[in-house]
Amino acid sequence: MVNLTWVQRLKVCIDIANGLNYLHTTMEDKRRIIHRDIKSANILLGKNWEAKVADFGLSKFHPTNQQESTINTNHIAGTYVYLDPEYAKTFHLKKVSDIYSFGVVLFEIFTGTLAYDSHYIKENEKGLAPIIRRRFKKGTLKEMLDPKLMEEAYELGFTGKVGPDHDSLKTCVKIAYQCIAKTQAHRPRIEEVIAGLTKALHFQISDKYITRGGSGILYNGKIQYHNRHSKVVVKRFSPDCYLNDTRFSWEHGFLKEFEVLFKHKQDNIIGLVGYCKEINEKIIVYENASKGSLDRYLDDTSFSWTQRLKICIDIANGLKFLHEGDTGQDVVVHRDIKSSNVLLNKDWKAKICGFELALTYPTNEVIKHVIDHVVGSPGYCDPLYWETNILTKESDMYSFGVV
Known part of the structure; x- marks a missing residue:
């Protein structure tokens, strides 16, 4: 219902990543938390579009006496199309399980559609992520981007554009694609995700955006x-x-x-x-x-x-x-x-x-x-x-x- 600009979308993504970074970090007075149900429905937005991670009903505290990064669970929890496939197969829960789910959310933000949209489910019962992986390998991923972003990149009669910068888009897609790797070992750490998204925002703002004026x-x-x-x-x-x-x-x-x-x-x-x-x-x-x-x-x-x-x-x-x-x-x-x-x-x-x-x-x-x-x-x-x-x-x- 709302056409968020590319910069607004990037800032939402960075907010979510910062929230995950906080959850995944052990501090003196807090244990690490794995959310287990990161999805767009569990991201709330403030009046200035600031994003906040919500709904911790399925979350897991990492045991304080357990040094290993893996939690062995007795049952699988989460929402199917956002669920880490390795966790679903092995019952081994890690911080990067949240990273996988976040990767799916990133592609929802980029495509403007939900991961369980009916036309995705018709193509693959696991929704958006496997389709993204296939399109990425074929080099046709850009066709899936939100048409509203393409409208933002309105041609001015020549080759000049406003909208998503090429380097910004490329950087975002690369980090998001790494997040939805099938195996946990191949996914980036949340610090790497934040760095990649911040770099993408920098490309967008410093290369194209000058300022917002009175008109x-x-x-x-x-x-x-x-x-x-x-x-x-x-x-x-x-x-x-x-x-x-x-x-x-x-x-x-x-x-x-x-x-x-x-x-x-x-x-x-x-x-x-x-x-x-x-x-x-x-x-x-x-x-x-x-x-x-x-x-x-x-x-x-x-x-x-x-x-x-x-x-x-x-x-x-x-x-x-x-x-x-x-x-x-x-x-x-x-x-x-x-x-x-x-x-x-x-x-x-x-x-x-x-x-x-x-x-x-x-x-x-x-x-x-x-x-x-x-x-x-x-x-x-x-x-x-x-x-x-x-x-x-x-x-x-x-x-x-x-x-």
Whole structure:
């Protein structure tokens, strides 16, 4: 019912692994615990999607006087499709029996389906795990991934994608596959599982994800044309970012930014590379400003006075272009000039971005406008505009003065 992102799924997996690590570890005041019934139904989720291992009715304490890692049980306990096959055969219970069950849960999270789904049971009475093993060996496992994750990896018309990073996905699948090894000796320790999942999360966040802004999530990406690859920045507009501000919809933010960038091209305005406009997907692809936003460098002691002056001049030139309205173009009042809306390329050239709140009007109209709602960022907003709802181009100049 909920489309969890790849990052959210990874964090849930890491939470479960950390819970298992705690259970499996002997401490001064606690014995090791083998859960014996790890399955998705026994994982509870908090309001922020934090995962908690639950339902210890079948759990086994490891005897304090027993040094061996194996517990010999008199009967088998657990849920069939999640059950460690070696434990089921030999009655030898180990910590890695939980690891097997967790491996099945990992693949449930990756595929978006339960291990006992009817179409799995029809193919193999033991459910998801043997099918995963067969598909893995045939090299067709990717076809089983949750289609919603593939939607997240929406093609932008070129080769650039948002969604599961290749290295992140590969790392996750590898560790999960090791977890469902048929024999206990070939399964990883929980510490190795945590390390693998954490590495996968690092790949995802550091390689693609940049930040979550006021209108959506920014990703790094690449596009290909004329047999060349170019780095780009991708903004995926999100309705969630507008939940606390009913003045504008996410569609409005997308359309306004697209309109401004499509019609207004200048060296100090971030360049439009491409876009996606569908009912439930709004994406804008920008030229890459490799140094990121200005706010990151304000307290950098190596940020020289000359660099600062040149950046100020770049911003001023960008505003001059927006405010004067070139031939046949509208005047643009940005309404949200701030240091985080100024991007810097590899040569420290400044480019204005973030046009979701911009106001545009024909050059032959009177400059002064009365606005129904004041918009902008605290600390940068023109106080006269704030008090009177009267917006002029000079309101941008106030914000620029703060910058």
